[in-house]
Amino acid sequence: MGKSTTINGRPLKPATLMMGHGFDPTLSEGSLKPPIFLTSTFAFPSAAEGKRHFEGITGKRPGGADGLVYSRFNAPNQEILEDRLAIWDGAESALSFSSGMTAICVLMLTYCSQGDVIVHSGPLYAASEGFVAKWLSKFGIRYLDFPAGAAREEIATVLEQAKAMAAEAGGKVAMIYLESPANPTNALVDVEAVKAARDDVLDPDCPIAIDNTFLGPLWARPLDQGADIVVYSLTKYVGGHSDLVAGSIAGATRWMTPVRMLRNTMGGICDPNTAWMLLRSLETVELRMQRAGENAAKVCAWLQGHPKVAGLGYLGMISDPCQQDIYRRHCKGAGSTFSLLLKGGEAECFRFLDALRIAKLAVSLGGTETLASHPASMTHLSVPDARKAELGISDNLVRISIGIEDADDLIADFEQALEAV
Numbered sequence: 133m134g135k136s137t138t139i140n141g142r143p144l145k146p147a148t149l150m151m152g153h154g155f156d157p158t159l160s161e162g163s164l165k166p167p168i169f170l171t172s173t174f175a176f177p178s179a180a181e182g183k184r185h186f187e188g189i190t191g192k193r194p195g196g197a198d199g200l201v202y203s204r205f206n207a208p209n210q211e212i213l214e215d216r217l218a219i220w221d222g223a224e225s226a227l228s229f230s231s232g233m234t235a236i237c238v239l240m241l242t243y244c245s246q247g248d249v250i251v252h253s254g255p256l257y258a259a260s261e262g263f264v265a266k267w268l269s270k271f272g273i274r275y276l277d278f279p280a281g282a283a284r285e286e287i288a289t290v291l292e293q294a295k296a297m298a299a300e301a302g303g304k305v306a307m308i309y310l311e312s313p314a315n316p317t318n319a320l321v322d323v324e325a326v327k328a329a330r331d332d333v334l335d336p337d338c339p340i341a342i343d344n345t346f347l348g349p350l351w352a353r354p355l356d357q358g359a360d361i362v363v364y365s366l367t368k369y370v371g372g373h374s375d376l377v378a379g380s381i382a383g384a385t386r387w388m389t390p391v392r393m394l395r396n397t398m399g400g401i402c403d404p405n406t407a408w409m410l411l412r413s414l415e416t417v418e419l420r421m422q423r424a425g426e427n428a429a430k431v432c433a434w435l436q437g438h439p440k441v442a443g444l445g446y447l448g449m450i451s452d453p454c455q456q457d458i459y460r461r462h463c464k465g466a467g468s469t470f471s472l473l474l475k476g477g478e479a480e481c482f483r484f485l486d487a488l489r490i491a492k493l494a495v496s497l498g499g500t501e502t503l504a505s506h507p508a509s510m511t512h513l514s515v516p517d518a519r520k521a522e523l524g525i526s527d528n529l530v531r532i533s534i535g536i537e538d539a540d541d542l543i544a545d546f547e548q549a550l551e552a553v
């Protein structure tokens with residue numbers, strides 16, 4: 133497979149590599165685009181090679197399989213996808229999954245054992261938080277969390293507590309799991325501070341994983357700030373058309389190999405059709421995210437001064453100096469997902485949402501179309517009121533994901549919807 137990523141020593145940019153990296157048309161009848169390989173199994177050229185492949189799959193020989201064996205382990209469309217995903221984050225390798233949640237669950241199951249403690253930033257995507265609190269606890273794995281905006285000393289204190297808690301149960305601190313920005317508050321996690329605290333308190337065998345779904349791959353590259361593993365729901369910006377569900381993780385091969393072993397056992401790899409769709413999506417991910425980001429900046433600039441607007445949780449308009457400092461060190465753009473605080477409560481938000489004509493009333497984010505939802509009564513309905521208040525999920529908060537429509541049309545839509553409030 134074509135792997136050249138430079139020309140005359142010049143490293144090629146991801147936007148260029150998305151068109152052909154990892155695929156050699158001459159191996160597929162000259163087909164310019166990869167065919168979809170609908171097969172469950174792959175013929176071995178010889179029995180000896182079949183044996184060698186299985187030595188790689190089972191871990192008898194390090195380095196993984198050097199050929200294709202069976203589609204639960206890997207297949208051409210998924211391998212091309214994984215090669216291209218790794219490029220965006222500057223990772224050594226990537227693994228694809230059937231959903232973001234499959235990626236997250238398989239990752240956590242790989243690294244956590246009985247008696248271990250996970251430390252995570254809060255809040256997390258509700259299903260991620262639920263997996264830790266409800267399912268991992270069944271196996272004697274406990275957790276501690278710290279708020280997304282926490283400083284180094286506060287993080288170090290929580291890591292010390294986690295270390296003591298794990299020692300008492302005969303385990304270890306197995307993973308630091310982050311999500312930045314937090315949803316729907318948009319609070320950023322200081323990954324550099326987390327890494328410094330980890331290096332002070334724990335040994336480097338405790339990986340730092342981070343869910344980069346909201347800002348990746350264009351606006352944040354957390355591996356550059358010291359995270360070890362980056363996690364995606366590809367369903368959002370990467371897939372980008374609200375027409376598929378998939379996930380991935382990426383990082384150094386040493387972190388990926390154990391996860392690959394569990395994926396080989398459990399399954400959960402992305403299917404070939406979805407992988408092919410994602411290859412198409414990756415060709416335009418930079419264009420789409422740039423346009424969505426520009427649109428969001430225009431829409432927020434307009435919303436900011438509106439008399440019915442009480443506030444905006446948009447990374448392009450941070451007022452807190454500590455958050456602004458993290459933004460400057462970690463982000464290349466403000467994204468296109470933000471929260472809009474209306475004057476009033478649920479009734480005003482519902483009138484606004486029901487009046488929208490271009491923006492669709494739906495959860496999810498990162499698609500070509502603009503979406504709006506009401507977290508307090510939808511995605512976060514089951515969160516207890518006290519926790520909602522702590523997280524800033526108020527009744528007057530609308531979550532908006534801006535798409536790639538015409539920005540002035542979007543502004544006109546928000547204008548008439550605000551009139552209806």
Ligand SMILES: *Cc1c(COP(=O)(O)O)cnc(C)c1O
Nearest residue numbers: 231232233257343345365367378
């Ligand atoms: C959507 C989402 C997930 C879960 O991804 P699925 O593809 O729906 O399984 C995880 N984390 C974040 C931040 C998300 O937005």
